[in-house]
Amino acid sequence: MAKVHQFDALVIGAGGAGLMAALYATKGGANVAVISKLYPTRSHTGTAQGGIGAALGNLEEDRPLWHAYDTVKGGDYLADQNAAMVLASEAVEAVIELEHMGLPFDRTDDGKISQRRFGGHTSNFGEKPVRRACHAADRTGHMILQTLYQQCIKHNVTFFDEFQVVDTIMNQGACVGVVALQMGTGEMHVFHSKATLFATGGWGRVWSVTSNAHSLTGDGAAAVYRRGVPLQDLEFYQFHPTGIYKMGILITEGVRGEGGVLINGRGERFMEKYAPRIKDLASRDVVSRAIYLELREGNGIKGKDYVYLDVTPNTVNKYLAEAGETRRITESDVEKKLPDILDFCRVYLGVDPVKQPMPIQPTAHYAMGGIPTNIDGQVVTDANWTVLPGMYAAGEVACVSCHGANRLGTNSLVDLVVFGRRGGKHMAEYVKHADFIPLPANPAGEVEAEMSRIRNSSGKTKPYELRQAMQKTMMEKVGVFREAKGIEAAIEEVREMKMRYQNDLVIDDKGSKWNTDLLEAWELGCLLDLAEITAISALNRKESRGAHSREDFKERDDVNWQVHTLIKNCAPAPYAKGIYDPEVNVDKKVDMSLAAEDEKFVPKVRAY
């Protein structure tokens, strides 16, 4: 029998959103536990590099409304505009609050928080790039994660580290807790709660080239999807333009913010063609597509499938002079502002970015879609914004949707602190008045059965074979560009893999303690589910918008597609054998509240 624990509020995942939520729920008086499959400081927030956007205006004039405009435009008019406005306005106090928590931001000459340029962030509604990204060298995410964990220690937040959440417990139409496997012992634990916030991050491991950690397997999204909660806008998955060639490791947009440029095999700064006004600082979907188009034209470096990102002072200063800017950079500026980037390139590529350009290609990076929520982090289950009692989500796993069809750089960190905080605060209030709904009978039974099926399976297929095949399929057919024929093939292939996963799996480790063989296999099940429904969502949306570029529907279609996709599991049980078509619904309209008041927010052709 599983051990049972009871807390007012649970937070699943200990990255930025989870820790912020835990901190605020705790400060609000709730009895909170954070459950994470990693030690909190291992979470992927720590790898975010370049900055967190907030219209502080420390170096030049800036306004939250301009930040909201950039977010809405960057999201190709699919962002819910109320959420984008909350994001932009609360970003300012959230960043100040992080500083008050001790976060060591870099400083301006007069001792304020320093800010740099970032893709898609402009002043005065798209006029010119603006310095909005608040940074701590190129390890801003590391500093945010450390700072929030430090504050959780200070406030005695309870942690269950290295407990992997494997199921959601529902009863009487509400979320009443989760089931978690204690990695060290292999024992199942039932956590009973009034409120549960999912902050489990993304699922970049669906694709073969990704910036994401091995741990980003979409566990939380899959666990709620299997229990009937719809997921929203999965077709919008961001490929970051600058991953290290073949490895996918992220090279921050901050490199371009400092003046770095993209160069093709002909030595051309090709972004001048695609975004004449802000060039290399166009938003990520635009730059990733430009790179793919250059590669398709045969303009890769030495005819291969990569281009250069060049931040050598000679190149940068040449283009700064051309642009009539007085600013110049030196090797020591690059060393100081981008130490981790230099380290990655020196260690992994043997390339020194202060002297040589870096070989890069787009890398699977960020899920704009996820568990649908309102601006208080409450999970909503339909086009009418019906709240699912007791369930919350924040951070990458959630879809508020403040990012729409394409997230701007720095806005993921803003999202974490702003909506993690709102979710935590709301939970603290909610649990004061809510009662515990009883647990259903044997809440761990179904996932225990699935775990023992995997453990005792005696087929021929090892999990890594399926994982690699899925990653290849998704990279080739549901990547930066997609079309019906390829997506249909991907769905068929992934479903065939799911059948093999159900019927022909084999793992080596039959033990209980620290059985990562078993857990990786279970995670593969999550990835396969997410791959399948990402492809189905992509097939359904017959237009191109933001990160979703259909070669057979090249234009954005605001008449028919200014809507969110909701995809819902129709299988009779979470681990039912066989393949079941999910239900796809496109009735949920995008919130256009800013456009109702200001013409600038009305959808128009997106040019940079």
Next chain:
Amino acid sequence: MDLTFRIRRFNPEAPEGKRKPYWQEFTLQNVDETDRVLELLHRIKWEQDGTLTLRRACAHGICGSDAMRINGVNKLACKVLAKEVGAKVQIEPILGLPVLKDLVVDMEPFFAHYRSVMPYFINNSAEPARERFQTQHDRELYDDTTKCILCACCTTSCPSYWANGDYVGPAAIVQAHRFIFDTRDEGAKERLDVLADPDGVWRCRTVYNCTPACPRGIQVTRAIGEVKLAIMRGSPEGIIKEGVGEIATSSG
């Protein structure tokens, strides 16, 4: 090329009497010289023996999960390339923490030391409406120690820590340093009191193992020296700009 791994294994669930650590060899073919050791351990786990157990997450040196002894030296497996290790590489868990399974050690004693130094910002004055100001110079004083990722490479390379697990260890001192020398922080005195304990900084014998072990390039021994000096003077003020030379001599 081919690469042979000699890996220290331990299965906590082996039958009584056989529950002992042992060495096992694996050979991988088609190894590229730029493959990361972590990728190669994954190949062993995925292709040859799924019971091989290790921690990992980000795979590029930021999360701090995959610290291990590689050819006798503490490293992150994701930051070592095949070309750096020779034709045969030896892999063991980091030393000084209980081994739970294969390369997985019990990190709890390490994090307990971390928590003991009050590793969080302390400033009880009223919060200003905007950010607290800090000069670029003052921000620079503690820059190095903000890089720490709590991977434990330093602490588990320290002979003083191996000899006495009650020693707070280099990583916890680095974390304390990050706050002690932050001009915005007001908790320096309390932290210096904690670190003046017999199991605090004075267990450091300046062996210097910690500094080369740090995958983030932090000058760990220097940071410990600066904390020692702050304890002797009763205050962190003015220490860092006076330079390393004096610190080295003062701390013996």
